[in-house]
Amino acid sequence: MSAVYALYPDGESAQRAVNGLRAAGFSTGAITVISGEPLEDHEFFDVNKSTWMWYIASAGGFIGLASAAWLTRMTEVAWPLRTGNMPIVAWWPNMIVMFELTMLGGIVAAVVTMFVTAGLPRRRPALYDPEIMDGKILVGVDNPPDAAVVERALTVPGATIKRT
Amino acid sequence: MPHKWGMAVDLDRCTGCGACVTACHAENNIPTVGPAQAARGRAMHWLRVERYWEGDFPDVRLTFRPVMCQHCDAAPCEPVCPTYASHHTDEGLNAQVYNRCxxxxxxxNACPYSVRFFDFFNPQWPKPLHLQLNPDVSVREVGVMEKCTFCVQRIRAVEIDAKAEKRELKDGDVKPACVQGCSARALVFGDLNDPESEVSRLSRSPRGSKLLEDVGTLPKVTYLERQTQV
Amino acid sequence: MSEASARKLGDDLLRPLLRTSWRFYALVAFLGSIVLTGLCTWAYQVYNGFGITGINNPIFWAFYITNFVFWIGISHAGTLISAILRLVNAGWRRPVTRCAEVITVFALMIGALFPIIHLGRPWLFFWLIPYPSNRQIWPNFRSPLVWDFFAINTYLTGSVLFLVLPMIPDFALVRDKATGVRQKVYAALALGWQGTPKQWHRLESAMSIMAIAIIPVAVSVHTIVSFDFSMAPVPMWHSTMFGPYFVAGAIFSGIAGLIVAMAALRKFLHLEEYLHPVHFQNLGKLLLLMSLLWSYFVFAERLTIWYGNESSEVAVLNVTQKGSFAPLYWTMVVCNFVVPFFIMSIKRLRTIAGCVIASFCVLIGMWLERFLIVVPSLGHKYLPYAWGTYRPRPVEIIITMSTFAAMTLLYTLFSKFVPIISIWEMKAGEHPSPALFPAATREHALGETHA
Known part of the structure; x- marks a missing residue:
């Protein structure tokens, strides 16, 4: 596996490199950008923003709600024991269990979605450079058809170009 | 119709002798904890005789009130138990399953009458009392709650006998140990669903009242107020 | 942010992970031995039965339940406050969130242990868990203790995830900075984190969903803890206001715990450049607010009971205000109202030292508050014949002390193995360029260094 990438000291030069790659015909999906922090105010960071996570979390919450309703009702009916003059299926207390499992379902669904869609965990990062953690921003392309084209597009003042 | 066991306590007849307490201890294998532990609040009397002094000296009056589990119909102790160790039986008894506790x-804590007891230690009996344990009643181990059962073992025994002999239970067939031990006959036990039983009759008495009725527990023990002045 | 400041941030905040002094080992050994003593004492209690504790008839709950409520209350420092600050996007939260969330996780673990410690037969605690057993009997969902089980589990799961997810990018940082065994361990913990925009976006979406979900859960947890009391017809327990009253008290003690923890971190890990006086000032204002809210609840509760004049409740009221519990009660009032009110409302006293003094008082006061809710009510139920009193025995005192040591120990170990301040969030906080943000918002980006 080969890759060509460059490290940039700031968001502006990284943005220029991304624009260069786009001009050279690379789609946004083919360009890899890696940063040590979220860079909310740059255009290149605005990719892949849309997510179904909110809906999946709601669905997870609904599953939690339904399973809690089933669990409480089923177990109360399975061996009906009377306590304190309350009905066998007492919805007031069951609602508390249902609330907690709704929230648990939502949280777990959101976290699972996050792990799956963010591609975690994985054995080793495909394209990576430890210098990212010192504030550098990596822009690169995995398995480029023509490395020279990529290098040319990545050449922006301040860039350090690397190949693997 | 299933039975609904209840009790009536005639405070006019109660002399505070404590025979019911002793009978209860003997029948139900309740350990005595000794003076040191009793002083620390570990005494276990499923049935206790509360003694109150009323009025100012020299105009004082001594009153007694035997208090045992009231077998409430809306018992606060039951819904709070996470394992159903405390629950209501079909015959209206407030049951305590030791093994599930x-x-x-x-x-x-939830019991307004403070009639539930905790086994702080494994039970021990000074010799030779260990030879008189009742085989019909299980001995409770450390860490569980126990309380008055209305002598459920006696109720069951009489019911089984009656079933074997194919006859109906008569009023007065079932006598918990305290009722049997009360020489003044202050305690009356029976079926509240039988309107003719003595306990039903006494429960309807205008002298009758329930202990802490305003807590809303619907107790099945009726206290008949004292009328005589001693 | 600039390369130089990114490097400095990494160096400063990773220092505790990469370098260890003998003092750390001494502290761990000291705290560890106290925790060990506590565990041995618990084993002793299990072996001998509850007779060796001070509980009696009718005071069946005492120190252990007090500790349970106290620690669950402390747990409201972290995740709840951090979630609120995240949602309103308060910039000064960035150095605070993680050290707050850790408190939640550890305090919950310790708090959740107490219902087990206090069981008469603790080896059967799993009967609270709904599982298909051969007894074919399930837990009683009408019992507040089962609600506790569900609420604490949800809160603990949520809080652990809320704490751990933002740690992944920081583990990746340690992976890139460390060498040897450390590198391998942190590489495994980093789960192969890269830092693509997609990963950042997903992480932030998950964090906002969890922040929204965890706030009602946190409120429900302490409400349910209060239901343990208010569902029982016991004088002064059976109250409709216990839910919000407990939640307010929990947040109150939680903020105090957070201030103490932050001051300790600042001093011992030399984080003066990250935890500024302004953080303590802001939290101090919150402490003042919660102190007033708590006092309002106590006043409302006691006034209602005094006017209600119901004999059993008045008995409890009197024994706490004028009777044998009065010294504890008035200490509580001083610690929870008088001291924090005066220290926190005078700006000149709202320094780090002032905040820490007030917080220590609040921690003591809130522990007493829980004790005064549990014990006097149980000792003065309806029938005066069955009244009782309580005195703790050594077992209960040792186990209580050892949980404070356990909290300190867990916190110390955590700050040794994980960057206690979220490094990437600090970087992101410095990030917005002045050109893009007007000065007014810029001020909130990190938490201004001036007071």
């Missing part, structure tokens, strides 16, 4: 002691 994990010792949260929540029921004892």
């Amino acid at each position: 994990i010792g949260t002691r929540y029921c004892a």
